[in-house]
Amino acid sequence: xxxxxxxxxxxxxxxxxxxxxxxxxxxxxxxxxxxxxxxxxxxxxxxxxxxxxxxxxxxxxxxxxxxxxxxxxxxxxxxxxxxxxxxxxxxxxxxxxxxxxxxxx
Amino acid sequence: xxxxxxxxxxxxxxxxxxxxxxxxxxxxxxxxxxxxxxxxxxxxxxxxxxxxxxxxxxxxxxxxxxxxxxxxxxxxxxxxxxxxxxxxxxxxxxxxxxxxxxxxxxxxxxxxxxxxxxxxxx
Numbered sequence: 577x578x579x580x581x582x583x584x585x586x587x588x589x590x591x592x593x594x595x596x597x598x599x600x601x602x603x604x605x606x607x608x609x610x611x612x613x614x615x616x617x618x619x620x621x622x623x624x625x626x627x628x629x630x631x632x633x634x635x636x637x638x639x640x641x642x643x644x645x646x647x648x649x650x651x652x653x654x655x656x657x658x659x660x661x662x663x664x665x666x667x668x669x670x671x672x673x674x675x676x677x678x679x680x681x
Numbered sequence: 682x683x684x685x686x687x688x689x690x691x692x693x694x695x696x697x698x699x700x701x702x703x704x705x706x707x708x709x710x711x712x713x714x715x716x717x718x719x720x721x722x723x724x725x726x727x728x729x730x731x732x733x734x735x736x737x738x739x740x741x742x743x744x745x746x747x748x749x750x751x752x753x754x755x756x757x758x759x760x761x762x763x764x765x766x767x768x769x770x771x772x773x774x775x776x777x778x779x780x781x782x783x784x785x786x787x788x789x790x791x792x793x794x795x796x797x798x799x800x801x802x803x
Contacts, residue, residue, distance in 0.1 A: 607787030
């Protein structure tokens with residue numbers, strides 16, 4: 577299976593720019609997708625196909641990357657963005673990263 | 682509005698069975714592949730199983746093959762997960778999710794239910 581590695585946690589101040597990384601153990605082309613999960617809620621799709629913004633998601637969110645290295649960017653960060661962010665691929669089975677917990681200072 | 686509502690969770694003893702249901706509304710159910718994704722307490726997400734739009738194809742993660750069965754009733758717009766020979770490590774919140782193809786080799790989940798907790802314990 578393709579292993580997705582994410583940094584465990586980040587802390588930023590409102591108004592700043594934050595990048596969340598996801599590295600795949602093998603190439604997944606542009607088949608990387610990003611989700612936001614707030615405590616006690618189900619995951620919500622943010623980005624599909626590495627860089628496509630899901631309908632209804634604020635333009636503050638963007639995604640980039642291909643192959644093995646991907647980033648989710650939030651610019652500017654707002655207080656409501658406190659959540660855990662997961663990357664996911666299905667190029668080789670279906671796997672998720674362990675999640676990056678974003679906290680606001 | 683797309684809605685996915687799971688039901689059927691609870692406490693079950695190891696080795697016993699449980700069946701989860703997911704009632705779908707707000708979209709043409711038989712046009713979409715569907716999936717179950719689970720999340721153990723304080724842990725990350727794990728894909729469990731996928732079923733094709735017409736029920737003709739099913740896919741499972743290795744740890745549940747032979748124990749879990751995904752199925753659907755398109756007339757009722759309902760997805761199911763039959764879980765047999767349950768183990769303590771199956772304890773998790775189970776989410777029903779609508780699956781969408783980005784390319785022929787890449788899929789993602791665009792809508793999720795609120796989840797149902799399954800606790801396997803004696």
